[in-house]
Amino acid sequence: MGNNDFITPLSHLGLREGEGVAGGDGLHLWDRGRVGFFQILARKGRTGAVATALGFDEAPRLASHGVYGTAFATTPGEWVLVCNDDEASETLRTVSGALVGSGYVSDQSFGRAAFRLSGVKARLVLAKGCALDWSPSVRGAGACAQTSMAGIGVIIHQIDDAPTYDLYCYAGFADSFWRWLICAGEEFGVDGRRLTKEWKRD
């Protein structure tokens, strides 16, 4: 991985990896480029063993942070594990080793797009497309959810109380999702014209 000739889900827009846009009112939003993204699947009856082996929490709604990265429980016996791109190969190798006999890992790092949304207005941008309640009294740092935004399946992870959110969707939806994010952020000063300019539908 890390081959520069490979595209990211938004490279057709000319975005440099990690490039984003700052709105007024303390809103930042950017494309994180590639991240390590792994689906962890426990074998029948081995959920506890996998959780122990990888240091995962079995409870939904809260992310668990372990040596291998950040994990979100998505279904009983299933987690999504994310880490930085430069750690992905190593993570895949070690996690595969740790899971022998108890579970499987499916590498989905290329199949997902990762976005980050931060600042006091980030919550309002989320509220435009996500029906879940992200108020501080309900969800705080560490909260995660698998839901739908703007008609697109997403995983949302609140990483701090700024608040900052990491959002993951399928790579194929990245262009649509990015355009939606930019549009939702325009009210708060995001100028996305350059960041969405290549749009063309035949």
Place this chain on the structure above:
Amino acid sequence: MKTTAYRLSSGGAVDRSRPLSFQFDGAAYQGFAGDTLASALLANGVRLFGRSFKYHRPRGVMALGSAEPNALVELRAGAQREPNIQATMAELYDGLVARSQNRFPSLRYDLMAANQLAARFFVAGFYYKTFMWPSAFWEPVYEKLIRRAAGLGRAADAGDPDRYDHMHAHPDVLVVGGGPSGLAAARAASRVGARTMLVDENPNLGGALRFERTAIDGAPGDMWTDQITSEIADCGNGEILRRTTALGRYDHNVVLALERVSDHLPTPEKGRPRQRLWIIRPKQIVVASGAEERPIAFADNDKPGVMLSSAVRGFVNRYAVAPGRRVAIVTVNDDGYLTARDLKAAGVDVTLIADARGRTSVVSAELEAAGAPVLRNALPEQALGGIEVSGLRLQNAAGDRLADHPCDVIAVAGGYNPRIQLLSQSGAAPVWREDLLSFVPPETDDATQVAGACRGVYDLKACIEDGVAAGAEAARRAGFTDAADAPRPEPRPVAAAKLFEAPKPIGRSRGKAFVDFQNDVTADDVRLAVREGYEAVEHLKRYTTLGMATDQGKLSSVNGLAVLAEARGKPIAEVGTTRFRPPYAPAAIGAFAGYERGETFQPVRRTAMHRSHEQACATFVEAGQWLRPRYYARAGEDMTAAIRREAAAVRNTLGVCDVSTLGKIDVYGPDAMEFLNRLYINNWAKLPVGKARYGVMLREDGHIFDDGTTSRLSDDHCFLTCTTANAARVLAHMEYAAEVLFPDYDVTFCSATEQWCGVAIAGPNSRNALGKLFDGFDVSDAALPFMGVAETELFGVKARVFRISFSGELAYEINVPWGAGEMLWRRLMEAGAEFDITPYGTEALSVLRIEKGHIAGPEIDGRTTAADVGLGRMMAKKDFIGKTLAARPGLTAADRPALVGVRPVSAEDRLRGGAHFVKDPDRFEQESLGWVSSVADSPNVGSWIGLGFLKGGAARLGERIYAAYPLKAEMTEVEICAPCFVDPEGERLRG
């Protein structure tokens, strides 16, 4: 510029230092910041605002806010033109352009007003009666006439250029209405820590206080409002949405509210929506929506100049506008006296107070003592005048005519209707209270409080107390147990005369007494409906249109029901009300669509090679949410030519197709193969590692569900593919099977659709191209035989090569991770250049598979079985999902249509998908023997070819029958053949 003759020199909340220019019907006027279009026009002496829906009667302003039935105008121009905007809700801005509606050639001289001459034919239900015969006239004549006459205003011709969005909110307590009760409730809830959201449809909070001179604790109402508002806003957990109307309340207390973010501005600010739809899911809701004054039905009570008493008072107090020079007040209660008092204080001449009551009250006695011109036992008979009011005709209680009274405004105080619409929408039937002469909300549920005038509490002090108690109760129920318990004040009986409809005019009169102004429904219409049997309240509504459109019973409901009750000889309580419907007030359709319109109607999925397809001039087609290349036209080529070229290239040399959209699922576990054995109809247990197999899945009911190729990558890892369209459904089907049907299987799986992108390379030169693409990877038939699978590396990442074919040619599918997709495409084009590699789209793909008789969506349409499509022999003896029901008599009957090939007898004829097989060429109406499912214009066969389902199937090969296509009046002679047109022995495939 016309003078603002009716603007008072002082008072009101308009900002006289900020004059604003605007236009109405082309004439220029001036108003002030803080005006509505209605108040600004009244200030300029304009009283005629529009023409009514049915009779084109002249109409003016009647109410103050969103209950206004008459003063509907077109606002803005061009693509932003919007009809039926209530002038009372349109905030004035500099440069506003408005136009009256439903008139020709002008508002004052409207030719369509001739409808009034024929008014006796235009009674309730007139078109049900009038346009009955001759029945042949209905569609070509009558319907066109009615459609032309119906409707109000003109929609814009161009697409709506504005932006709309949605916002979700989850307050602990939602308060609807920012009047005294609502403000008190919101403060009470927010101060104990409940996240509180207050919505109010006006630009300023205060509700009725805005229109009154009432003081609270010695301070003006606005000061109290400001004080409470800042307490709510500053407490850290209160949110106030102005210009936001709660449109509807649904199950589980979900409330939809419309925020008019930019309607008060000439154009929305950059990035801001015009309107925003809020989807609010509160734990508790406090409905404090107040009450609406109701009119009284009397002859010509719709003339411009007849207004609600509260509206007259409000225009004077809030906007410093005198609606006229001589105001006569008609009242059933003390409200008319309050209007008289405020008008007098503002220097407006009140010439008469006609009180329907015989007795005095404290308020009336006080005013009378101060010299107010009161006439007791006086009932309105008719509004006099031409286009506008010039006088009031009265009767006394004994039915004697009194002297006509000259005036230019008739202020009508008919009592109050609580605004119960939101509560009624979700099904709670309102309760009639004779002591309040109005419907009030019923006992509400655990998550709903009603406060203030909305439940018949009209006294200001009591309204505030009620709000405090309701807000605290809502907060407590939302879990904020510190909220103090407070007593709820009870509504006090109203001291009012019971008058909904005045007595008929004495002698001959053509005057109409309206109960529903917006829909031109008169009291006589209601009685006629009852005579004709439409007695039930819901029938009455539909027959007469009473309470329809934006009115939704706001002004019309109680008077209409009172007339109905009297006509049926029953009390109002027994007649009941209709159920009010959302939206409470008009909303732009755009607000409901939000972002989901035009290009962004739904999200799209792009494959990793999307940009390569764009560069190759692909025309895309939406396949599910995916954008797939349909064909790649070269310069001067049309679609047909492009498809023929692409399909021929695959057979002759080499083609490449993006197949990334196929559903892909990683299946893991020791029981993976056994699990596949249950999913598919054929045997999987012995599939070796490194091999792929084609499989068919059934639904539990025995019909084909999906098909695809699955490969075994290791002992406990399979890679399953399914059709693009069914990808999500297949995954869900597998989850159901693993969780419910086979819970003991040690198997687990996840989608891998987007991790891998794929191309198919097909054609006699595909192996050559593959060899050039890969270094040191053996692509020989021995190393990678038909249905072989190999894992290797390409560009330094994992790649998979599958020797499978949908086209029937020597073909491979190559999968690489998403990020390497564009590079794979580029390198393949380079490697295949010497073989004239040709990208092909879904159309050519379809031609190729039809030539081979491979089934796809049209053959797996949910109604066919494996046997129907010729795959019956694949069904193994083992158990699999759908096996039992696939054996039922209906699915195994000998006469079921079965898959056949079809070609036109005359090579020039074309085939059409959806055509039916028939015997007789001379008529379309006859027994169908089956249908044509897929067709292709095959360059390799040299004619149209098709697949279809025919009774008798394979037994009829060689028969000549007809394909009937009535939509185009085509009857084509066809020959039935085997469903394979190219290389029936499969030699190319295995070459």
